[in-house]
Amino acid sequence: MQVRWSREDLAFRDEVRAFLDAELSTAMRRDARRMTSVYAPHELSMAWQAILHRRGWAAPAWPVEHGGCGWSAAQRYIFASELATADAPPLSPMGIGMCGPVLIGHGTQAQKADFLPKILTGEHFWCQGYSEPASGSDLASLQMSARDDGDHLICNGHKLWTTHANVANWIFCLVRTSHEAIRQQGITFLLIDMRTPGIEVRPILMLSGEHIQNDVFFTDVAVPKANAVGRIGEGWTVAKYLMEFERGGGVAAPSLKARLGRIRAMAAAEPDDAGRRLVDDRGFMARLSALSIEVDALEAVELQILAGLGQGDAPGAKSSMMKTVGTEISQRLTELALEACGAYGQAYQPHATAPGGPTPNYRPPCDQGFVGPEHSLTVAAKYLNDRAGSIYAGTNEIQRNIIAKAVLGL
Known part of the structure; x- marks a missing residue:
C-alpha cells in the first residue's frame, strides 16, 4: 500500500x-x-x-x-x-x-x-466504570445493581481498575437493572455524577508506583433514569458500540513510529566504555526493523478503517485486531527500549518524568537531579505500565476469540 x-x-x-x-x-x-x-x-x-x-x-x-x-x-x-x-x-x-x-x-x-x-x-472529565472484582474480560457477569426507584435508579456495587476516577467528575457505568437468563440482557448504560452522595474512590497503585487506577464503591447512589443511554436493560448494545471505539477507533501507528525513532536514536547514542553501540548490533537492529515493518502494516489497516469511519462505518471486529496488534507491538517496543538504555533503566526517578498520576510513596532526592541520559528516564516505568496493555479494554485472548468468530467464522 x-x-x-x-x-x-x-x-x-x-x-x-x-x-x-x-x-x-x-x-x-x-x-x-x-x-x-x-x-x-x-x-x-x-x-x-x-x-x-x-x-x-x-x-x-x-x-x-x-x-x-x-x-x-x-x-x-x-x-x-x-x-x-x-x-x-x-x-x-x-x-x-x-x-x-x-x-x-x-x-x-x-x-x-x-x-x-x-x-x-473539559468541564466534564470522564472515567469508565466497567470492570468489577469478578467481572473483567467476562464483562457480562457484572453484578453492580441498579434498583428501580421511580424517577431514579439506586446503584450499589464496586467497580475497579477505574482510570482517573480520582480526578473525574463523571463516570459512565454498566449496571445490572435485572437478572435474565441471557447475561447480556438486563444491563443498562448509565451516566453518573461522581459528586453524588454514596460514591467512594480508593487508589490502586501501578507497578510503576503511579496512582492512575482506582476502586470505586457505590452505596445507595441515586441516579436519574434520564441518565440512561439507550433503553434500560439494553445497555449491552451500547457497550459493544463503545468498545469498538475504545479498541480500534483511533490510530496507534503514528505514536508507535515516533517511539521507533526514539529507540533508533538511543541505539545510535554514545558508545559504552568498550566502544560498542547498539546500532552496530545486528540482532538488535533486526528486531527493531521487524517491528518497523509490523507498524507499517498496522498503519495500512488503520488508514482503511479511517476511510470507513469517514463514510459512517463503525470499526466492527477490526477493532479487536487493532487492539491486539497495537498493544503487542507497544509491549515489544518497551522491551527494546529497556535493553537500549541498559543499567540506567534500574534508576527509579519519577521526579524527573511526567507520570500519568501522582506517585504517593516516592520522595525525590534533595537536588532534584536525575541519573543517566534524558532518553532513559521513562523507559522502565513505560515497560511496567505497558504490561497492562494486553489486558485492558478486554484481554488480547478475548480479542482473538472475537476475531475467530466474527472474522474467520470459527
Whole structure:
C-alpha cells in the first residue's frame, strides 16, 4: 500500500505544523516526551485540550454539528501523525474518544445537548466504570445493581481498575437493572455524577508506583433514569458500540513510529566504555526493523478503517485486531527500549518524568537531579505500565476469540 498525499493534504499538514509551532510549548513537548504512562498528567492533558478546543480541533472524529472538524480520513491521519511527531500530549480517551461517540450514536437529543459541549471543553472529565472484582474480560457477569426507584435508579456495587476516577467528575457505568437468563440482557448504560452522595474512590497503585487506577464503591447512589443511554436493560448494545471505539477507533501507528525513532536514536547514542553501540548490533537492529515493518502494516489497516469511519462505518471486529496488534507491538517496543538504555533503566526517578498520576510513596532526592541520559528516564516505568496493555479494554485472548468468530467464522 502506497500513500500519496494530495496537494490539499500537504497544505493541511503545513497548517497543522504551523499551529503546533505556535501553540505547543517547549515545556509541553518536554513533559509529553517524559510521560511514563499511556495517559498524560491530568493538568497537562487538560491544558492541551483547552488549546485544541479554542482552535476547534479537540474532537476531529465527531460530526461537525457536534463540534467535530469535518476532516477527511487523510486529514485525520495527518493530524495524528503530526501530533506524534511534535511530542504533543494525548487527551484522555474516556470523554472525547468513548463517551462522546456513544452519546452521538445512542444518546437522546437532550443528552447530546447537555453532555457533548462539556466533554469538548473539559468541564466534564470522564472515567469508565466497567470492570468489577469478578467481572473483567467476562464483562457480562457484572453484578453492580441498579434498583428501580421511580424517577431514579439506586446503584450499589464496586467497580475497579477505574482510570482517573480520582480526578473525574463523571463516570459512565454498566449496571445490572435485572437478572435474565441471557447475561447480556438486563444491563443498562448509565451516566453518573461522581459528586453524588454514596460514591467512594480508593487508589490502586501501578507497578510503576503511579496512582492512575482506582476502586470505586457505590452505596445507595441515586441516579436519574434520564441518565440512561439507550433503553434500560439494553445497555449491552451500547457497550459493544463503545468498545469498538475504545479498541480500534483511533490510530496507534503514528505514536508507535515516533517511539521507533526514539529507540533508533538511543541505539545510535554514545558508545559504552568498550566502544560498542547498539546500532552496530545486528540482532538488535533486526528486531527493531521487524517491528518497523509490523507498524507499517498496522498503519495500512488503520488508514482503511479511517476511510470507513469517514463514510459512517463503525470499526466492527477490526477493532479487536487493532487492539491486539497495537498493544503487542507497544509491549515489544518497551522491551527494546529497556535493553537500549541498559543499567540506567534500574534508576527509579519519577521526579524527573511526567507520570500519568501522582506517585504517593516516592520522595525525590534533595537536588532534584536525575541519573543517566534524558532518553532513559521513562523507559522502565513505560515497560511496567505497558504490561497492562494486553489486558485492558478486554484481554488480547478475548480479542482473538472475537476475531475467530466474527472474522474467520470459527
